[in-house]
Amino acid sequence: MSGSRLKYKGLFIDQSKPIEFTFDGKSYSGFEGDTLASAMIANGEMMMARSFKYHRPRGIYSAGPEEPNALVSLRSDGRLEPNCTAPTVELYNGLDAHSQNAWPSLSFDVMAVNQLFSPLLVAGFYYKTFMGTGQRFWHFCEHFIRHAAGMGKASLDPDPDRYEKTNLFADIVIIGSGPAGLAAAMAAAPSGAKILLVDENTHFGGSLPEERGTIDGSDPKTWAAETLKTLSEYDNVTMMSRTTVYGYFDDNTLGAVEKVADHKVVPENFEPRQRHLKIFAKRVIIATGSIERPFVFDGNDTPGVMLAKSALRYANRYGACVGDNVALFTNNDDGYTTAHQLRELGVNVTTVIDARKSINDDLPQDTNIEYKVGHVVTSASGGKALSTMKIAPFDADAKTIGLESTIKVDALLVTAGYTPMINLCSQTGTPAIFDDEIQSFIPGPATRNWQACGAVVGAFTLDEILTTNKVENANKKAIPLALTDMPSSNKSAKKFVDFQHDVSVTDLNIAHTEGFRSVEHLKRYTTLGMAADQGKTSNMNALAIMAELRGISIPEAGTTRFRAPYKPVALGTLAGRDVGKHFSVTRRTPMHDWHMDHGAEMIEAGIWYRPRVYKKTGETVTDAYIREAAAVRNSVGIVDVTSLGKIDVQGPDAAEFLNRIYANAFLKVPIGKARYGIMLREDGYMFDDGTSWRLSETQFLMTTTTANAAGVLSEMERLLTLVWPDLKVHVSSISDQWAGMAVAGPKSRDTLEKVITSVDFSEEGLPFMGVRDGLIDDMPVKVARLSFSGERAYEVYTPTHFGSDVWEAIMKAGEAFDITPYGTEALGTLRIEKGHISGPELDGRTTMADVGLGKMASSKKQYVGSILKERDGLIDDDRQTMVGLISHDDKPLKAGSHLLSGTDNIGHVTSTTYSPALEKFIALALIKNGSTQMGNTLSATFPLKDEQNSVLVVEPHFFDKEGERLYV
Amino acid sequence: MIIKCPHCGPREASEYTYIGDATTKRPDHNDTDMDKWNDYVFLRENPRGAHAEHWQHTSGCRSFVKVLRDTVTHEISGVSLEGPWQVEDKS
């Protein structure tokens, strides 16, 4: 390679400040202000990547975010970031960059052998090879293909850096700070409107450093500097660089990413690496400019072939020279200007090839350059570094070439016109309109409060953009030839259209031949434009080729709609600080600290933390829950049930309302009594269960499951607001206001009697399902005699701030009976022994009849879901119904196991436990027509762990079927 | 998308929960015609363009609002309170 630094210093770099960095482990040096790409060019390293599919050598192709080739991974371990475009990576001391898609190394890539198989890897390769031959072959090949393909690897380590999110509000948001963006800002600033000017680059000014001529008498660079200074003096103007607007969403909301510390070794203390901005804009000015369009010819992906204006930027901004012997291939006047500017900066442009038949006489020429008008480049070659190109006379009408000649070059700059960056406009749903003059799409009329200006709408020159300024001697407008796909004499020509996804003209031909002709089909079949660059450099050429194949015009072939993100956005930035413990809220009960102090192993139940077991020294989880469950059966235990949903239902129609939403009767629940109820969804399936306590004529305290607390409240609010606005009922969540604990076991009454005053605990004073108010010292409690465990049991509720004091008072009162705190595991054991349903059985697919509660449903009234629960499918005899299982082999069962009767899969295991009461491993299950399976033996199979267990089908009530223990 | 709550002012859609089509009408609670219940629970128009739908301001005042929204452009042309607390949108 022959890249180098020019004598010309470069606008953006400071040659007095060298910077050391590494690429693929090799040390290089650059200067402050360099990008990774400019420094690599200056070091003579043009090749930076292997291509995605064929692993062909690829070089730096552009100087901006449109870069299709030079994708690199930055940093390592938790800070590793794949798929960064080298031209947008700012250099810093110690930057550690790596190539991608190359194995074992960039210069010796075993996978390049894929090129030999390229006839196999063409469009539709995956579909053809794997869909037809079945899954087995795919599984065999998948490992190899996944290794060979892919765009760099994500790190498996946690990212140590911070990412933030913020909201911004502005009257006018201007996206892009080139001549159009700056002019818009200058026009709007005096109005006092709140203006936000954002630019994705490090420097404001867009294309201005490379523009020729004068603006109001100053050269464009100076004009840009003066304009920026003026704007910075306005209090109402905010300017943000390194900020990419990636999405344009509803209600003029923009998504943007500010690269706060990507240019630093590590972010400073408390500084985020990137910041996500949600910008609420009254009006949006889209001044996102244009990018240069490539030519398509044999070997056009050889390192050393690149966009012409990009080469000019490298020279002008970084003093980086792309080659010693440079050719430039154009189809428009602007290419000449670029060639002459390059020469002025010291880049040795020797040949200009112009595809047009003739040029205007007044087009300035440089005596040091040989002009080959009416010629085209037909091929470029050199493998890892461009060494020669072939050119030939060209007949644009017949699309034929004459005799080829070979020219030695080490850089070939291409410019086939400009493509407006209409991405953000397109995201709003505005159709694209084809502009014949510039052979490209521009945005149609705005559907919202936005306006596009500058190159986005095809205004490519300073005099077209800056209509209110005096512009003299500006660059000429690029009016390109329609044709960009060059003929070739080589039968096996490799002409690439989409570099990043390795899609060639051959692939487009195949897609066309096979009938994938609409632009949407072509895109999906060939994957063209679907890489991380969204086809920024390839879409227009592909459309032109497609239109040519079909014999129609480009606008007839159509264009696809752009979608967010315009540029890839890191997941970490979208997550912001909502990671780890901040991913969702953490809810702790008032007794949390007590649990932690007493050996609790906690488990997440939805957003709540609940004790799973309280381990004693040397105990396993199984040991602990067996001990806890046995303590409840033999004496007394206490469990924290604060996480249950609690809803205050008040109003004259409260009973009527509950009677409509519960499947069983609620109209006549006496004051001071609770009732267990089941709610259905409108479609007839079970929704939730819980108890509702009648506190007065007009007030109920409803409890719900932990998981459905929010859903039940919303559904009640929906019915009261939208369906029965006439009912005089109000509901409010009081889950946070009350702490709850269940005290269960034969010694539960003895325990509570000692500590709760003003409650008569006799059978008559507090009967089963009775609710009473009491006091523990001066702390108010509500006591309800309810049981989930099947033992005599009480639920005790108290205002949240008394929660831990009440808990400790009950613990103290229970000392004499060796009261045992128990967790969710023992809670599960006790309810499974009793055949009570919980989350695994209430899975949204079961009816009341399925779980044996069919008789509970009232036949005397209508309630939510009462009609639809009678649908044919919901009353079918072959429905899966709940049964109990006992392990024949005395082995633990796994929830989720499939149950086989012979070879028929008839259902699955829902909940499992070891039963200390039965001294057996037991489970609840849902199986087809369960009542007919009693006494049968089934096989419980869990293929993921290769486990099989023989199980006996029994009634789901394993223990105390008569319910005598409630009164022990 | 921003929905203007009659109580709380303009708020982001993420504060709301989508409830469903506002044009469906629940059969009388005591109606036993299964076809009517089937229609109410399962059958929906899927209009391209103007649509009336219910949203609940779950992370705000919890009221239910009827939102007139264009399903193509997502443009909202009206928001009104539902239920016994219905008030005129004064803006």
Ligand SMILES: [Zn+2]
């Ligand atoms: Zn509200």
